[in-house]
Amino acid sequence: MTWTCDLIEARLSDYLEGLLQGRERAEFEAHAKSCPDCAPLVASVRSLVGEMHSMEELETPPRLVYSILDKTLGPRETMTGWQGFLNVIRGLATPKFAYGAASVMATLIIVLGASGFSLRKPKLADLRPAAIYQSADRGVHLVRARCVKYVSDLRVVYEIQSRLRQDENNLQTTPEQMLPKSSPEKVPGQTDDRKPSQPRQQNRANEITRELEMLAAELPMLSERSVR
């Protein structure tokens, strides 16, 4: 392509903005450097564009924003003193603010309670980092101990119950042998010591079962009292 001065002028912005590539760009530069009319034009426009890009934005006059607001929203009253303060309070009385404030208070109370800070008898010493750490550490160990105790108590109760069931099964499997005989051989005044009567043993086993169940039920309560 043969570059003329008119073509250089027409494509000048494309060149300055890097839109000309490769051979096209090289030919443009070759003409622009050698032409006595185009060389100063390219230099001056390049300088001008650089200058305009570095020109800073003006700050808006302060009164402009207020006058725009007055013209669009209308004149506004400014409240001073108590009225302004009450206006701020009224602005805070919204459900969104109330929910936020309530959740922040609840979080604070929970955190203070977990850190060992007593709300009834507050002490500044409770807010020391070491005191908070110790309280949290104690709380964690206490909870862990209770969990371990609960699990072990459950295990004991389970073992007792499984043994009781086992005993019941054993007793039920041989009912004929265990039944008391109304033997004609029985002499009044004499007891049959060779085979003790099963119903008495069965009653005794039932009593033991009930006692053991009661004991198992009370074990967690006893262990909780001992930890405290």
Add this chain to the structure above:
Amino acid sequence: MRRHTRRIYNICYRFTGNRTEAEDLSQDVFLRVYRTLGSYRSAHGGFATWATSVTRNLLIDHYRRTKRDRITDSLDDKMPVVENKESAGRRPDEQALLGELSAQVQSALTRLSPELREAVILRDLQQLEYAEIQTVLAVPEGTVKSRINRGRIELARILQHMGVRPA
């Protein structure tokens, strides 16, 4: 709102070269935006693009209305405003030189025809993309590029005529 106010005020000032007119026109822009907000559609581009379009339309209307009165404008109002952002890092003599140069560029801008002036302001002073300028001016992209190119060359010739040497 302050971000939009800043952009609109700068476009108005760069176009008119007059602080008082720029303030008045900025207020008129926001008043029109406020009244015609119902007609804004996202198909017209973002809100900033739409507001810039309203600004441009008002500036052209103002230019046509005040064409005859322009000769009698007060010289005081035409005194250029010195930019004050990021000036702390420059030496006073550098700042003075830059201030003078930008004042001369501003003066030369007001001598361009409105079509070329608005194209150069939107591209080189507001750094808008071609697509956005195309939406604001409601002309094809080829026309946008052509106006920007002719505006830059014309501006350089005006400055050369004013005796301003390129940096």
